[in-house]
Amino acid sequence: MKVKNLILGLAITILASFVAIYGIKAFYGDTPVWDDYCEVDKISVPQVEINTSAKCEELGGNWNSLANSAKFEAMAIPGVSGYCDFYYECQQEFDEAQKSYSKNLFLITIPVGVVLIVIGAVLFSLEAIGAGIMLAGIVTLIFGATSYWPNANNIFRFLISLAGLVIVIFIGYWINREIAKEGKLKKLMKKIKK
DSSP: OHHHHHHHHHHHHHHHHHHHHHHHHHHHOOOOOHHHHSOTTTSOOOSSOOOSHHHHHHTTOEEEEOTTOTTTGGGOOTTOOEEEETTHHHHHHHHHHHHHHHHHHHHHHHHHHHHHHHHHHHTOOSHHHHHHHHHHHHHHHHHHHHHHGGGSOHHHHHHHHHHHHHHHHHHHHHHHHHHHHHHHHHHHHHHHHO
């Protein structure tokens, strides 16, 4: 019977996570798409050789020097000191939109995840269902955190982690306190019946 409950809990976790994640995406929207910001047809890339920063900037690009760049040392080509990036501005706009989207997604998933954890802990007495919904809340929190985590600074990461820890400890404490009360109540009822 415990295996069935484990499988049921896992199925509920997966499906409730999908409902939360795709529900958020359906109502908030999908992640920004690079082509919407840097569509190849919209950006005119000249068909001339550009080998100086002045020429690059004159044509509306952003010069990237290969000198002192460990990333490009392996690509060292004699006579080439850098390259002209015509997608620099739209890439900056895309990166900013991506960061903003990730932050908002994260801020939306926090309450959704916490609500799922609380619903699983409080409303469902059948352990497999409650645990499955609680785990779905955790998966939703992880989904939101992983989208914004690379863009967050360490103080923000610390504060969010601390808040999450406090919430989970509080919920765990509350659940165990309620279970203890229920156990005492059952013992008392047995004594009364005797």
